[in-house]
Amino acid sequence: MDKIKITNHQLFSLTANGAIGGSVIVIAAVVTSIAKQDAWIAALVTPAFGMLIIWIYWFLGSQYHGITFVGIIKNIFGKWIGLIVAACFVFLCVIISSHLPWYISNFMTTQTMPETPAYAINSLFVIAFVIAVLYGIETIARASELFIYFASILFFLAMILVLPNAKIENIQPVFEKGIIPILKSSVFLSCFLTFPLITLMMIYPINLTNISEAKKSIFKGYLWAGFIIFITIFMSILVLGSTITANSQYPTYLLAKEINVGIIFTRVEFLITAVWFVTQFMIGILFFYAGVIGLSELLGLKDHKRIVMPLGLITLVMSGVVFPDAIYQANWVNLVWPPYVITYGLILPVLLFLVFIIKKWIFKMDTRG
Amino acid sequence: MGIVVILLVLVFSIVLCVIEIPKMLQDRQYRELWTFSILLGLGTILAILKSLNVDIPNPSDFIAWVYSPVEGVMKGLLK
Numbered sequence: 001m002d003k004i005k006i007t008n009h010q011l012f013s014l015t016a017n018g019a020i021g022g023s024v025i026v027i028a029a030v031v032t033s034i035a036k037q038d039a040w041i042a043a044l045v046t047p048a049f050g051m052l053i054i055w056i057y058w059f060l061g062s063q064y065h066g067i068t069f070v071g072i073i074k075n076i077f078g079k080w081i082g083l084i085v086a087a088c089f090v091f092l093c094v095i096i097s098s099h100l101p102w103y104i105s106n107f108m109t110t111q112t113m114p115e116t117p118a119y120a121i122n123s124l125f126v127i128a129f130v131i132a133v134l135y136g137i138e139t140i141a142r143a144s145e146l147f148i149y150f151a152s153i154l155f156f157l158a159m160i161l162v163l164p165n166a167k168i169e170n171i172q173p174v175f176e177k178g179i180i181p182i183l184k185s186s187v188f189l190s191c192f193l194t195f196p197l198i199t200l201m202m203i204y205p206i207n208l209t210n211i212s213e214a215k216k217s218i219f220k221g222y223l224w225a226g227f228i229i230f231i232t233i234f235m236s237i238l239v240l241g242s243t244i245t246a247n248s249q250y251p252t253y254l255l256a257k258e259i260n261v262g263i264i265f266t267r268v269e270f271l272i273t274a275v276w277f278v279t280q281f282m283i284g285i286l287f288f289y290a291g292v293i294g295l296s297e298l299l300g301l302k303d304h305k306r307i308v309m310p311l312g313l314i315t316l317v318m319s320g321v322v323f324p325d326a327i328y329q330a331n332w333v334n335l336v337w338p339p340y341v342i343t344y345g346l347i348l349p350v351l352l353f354l355v356f357i358i359k360k361w362i363f364k365m366d367t368r369g
Numbered sequence: 370m371g372i373v374v375i376l377l378v379l380v381f382s383i384v385l386c387v388i389e390i391p392k393m394l395q396d397r398q399y400r401e402l403w404t405f406s407i408l409l410g411l412g413t414i415l416a417i418l419k420s421l422n423v424d425i426p427n428p429s430d431f432i433a434w435v436y437s438p439v440e441g442v443m444k445g446l447l448k
Contacts, residue, residue: 034447095428184446299404306393306401309385313378313412321415321425328429335443336433 005209008217010141013148014286015200015221020151020228021283023192025252025276026103027229028236030334033246034185037171040234042186047226049186050194054222056349057197058215061205063356069201069290070297076352076359085348086298092344093199093291094311098318100284101125104277105319106326107250122319128281129288130312134305137207140285147278155228158271159235161259166238191338193229195345196283197222202290249326252276288315374420382413 006014032039064072073089074082104125105118113121132140200218208214236245236255245251253276256269292311296304323329386409393402418425 030447095432099429187446296404299400301398301401301404303396303398303401306389306398306405307408309389310405310408310412313381314408314415317412317415317419317425318428320419321427322429324427332429332433334447335440336429336436338443338446339436339439340432 004136004138004207006138006141006203006207008208008210008213010145011204011208011214012217012221012224013144014141014203014282015197015218016148016224016228017144017151017279017282018197018200018286019193019222019225021276021279021281022100022196023189023229024155024232024279025107025250025272027189027192028233028245028251029248030188030246031185031233032237032242032251034188035181036177036246037173037237037242038175038177038182039185039242039245040171040230040237041174042182042189043226043230043233045182046186046189046193047223050190050222050226051219053190053194053346053349054197054218056353057201057204058218060349060352060356061201061214062211064205065211066206068203068206068293068297069198070294072201072205072352073348076355083298086294089344089348090291090294090298092340093202093287093294094315095318095322096196097129097284097288097291098315099322100280100287101315101319102323102329104280106323106329107253107273110326111250111253119316119320123316125281125284126312126316126319129285129315130308132285133289133292133308137203137289140282140289144282147282151275151279152224152228154271155231155275158256158259158268158275159231161261161265161268161271162235162239162255164261165258166235167241168238170238170241171234188334188338189229191341191345193225194222195341196287198345198349199283199286199290202293203286249330288312371420371422375417378413378416378420382409385409 028039031042035042060072064075067075070086070089073086076082077085101122102118105121108121109116109118132143204214204218205211232252232255236251239255239258240248240251244254248254252272253269256272257267259268259271260266288311292304292308295301295311296307301307323332389405390402393399393405415425
């Protein structure tokens with residue numbers, strides 16, 4: 001496998017981009033539909049739980065230098081069980097990397113370019129994935145370093161511009177229904193914000209020089225993403241109100257449409273779209289890269305770059321197949337995606353952690369006795 | 370339109386084979402060669418079927434079927 005190393009700041013930006021990408025434009029809808037005007041509290045609660053999960057990811061990575069997540073699974077679960085579990089994980093990565101272009105093409109065809117076929121937009125995206133993975137992880141990491149500045153600046157610009165439209169009445173009454181809906185909605189928020197970061201485990205132990213500093217940069221990246229998502233949800237509720245936010249497919253885009261400073265500064269909603277495109281692109285690359293590396297490690301290939309193009313072709317074709325329409329997608333994302341990602345993003349790492357602890361404990365007993 | 374897409378995909382696959390396979394043979398990467406051929410074949414077949422408007426089995430349906438036992442729990446959470 002390649003031993004290209006990335007810096008800790010690049011890890012920070014990869015984490016932040018990955019966590020923002022899946023969630024920034026769509027997540028406010030589902031969270032607000034459950035927790036109503038208290039959804040912004042859910043965005044504060046989620047990173048608090050998320051830190052614990054991210055800590056488990058970091059711990060697993062810090063114990064095994066120089067191998068990927070597939071290697072860690074095989075190492076802890078043994079050869080055969082590990083192989084099956086790792087294969088399921090790789091399957092998740094490959095499938096989700098074909099889900100992500102669908103969001104972009106659906107957004108483009110419904111909001112701005114209704115005549116363009118979805119495959120035309122998908123193919124641009126998947127070709128970019130393929131080129132990025134062919135260039136290697138260092139290029140991806142450097143691009144993410146640029147993207148995080150770009151995304152953060154545009155995002156805060158959009159949020160400042162929309163600030164005059166905020167109405168404080170929209171978040172009142174606070175805690176109307178108690179804590180239960182907030183916790184329920186934070187489960188959904190975690191499924192978009194925290195658990196997809198499991199793909200980062202394909203990069204984090206193997207491609208990093210300074211493992212001890214990595215903890216700080218992963219946490220910083222995650223908290224930064226959590227902060228941006230908090231602002232997104234908070235502003236959506238303040239400006240649009242919880243009902244409109246809950247009923248729209250792309251609430252943050254709708255929010256940016258409200259920008260109206262004087263008569264000069266209107267229709268700048270593509271500020272938010274640009275933020276979403278680059279971050280969605282990064283999480284797409286993370287999944288695709290994890291799929292490619294995972295598959296080549298499972299099959300024992302020496303050169304993962306050979307299978308990038310064929311896998312890209314499959315990803316491109318499947319991106320038009322995975323979701324027949326937006327209703328199917330809404331159902332799938334609400335009912336199937338959370339348990340699916342919880343299995344690999346929460347249950348699998350916790351299981352690995354427990355087995356690791358037990359193994360180490362038994363090992364210690366062996367060495368003492 | 371379908372014919373054009375099929376031709377494009379076939380041209381892409383053939384060009385990719387012509388460029389990649391000699392390199393792999395040179396480096397004696399037989400495992401890579403097998404994986405490459407299977408994946409490319411799968412991708413080409415899928416692309417042709419899709420452009421002929423044949424229904425391709427949807428992996429999302431499969432995942433939904435695997436997780437159908439917990440669907441009730443998720444519906445409860447959504448309320």
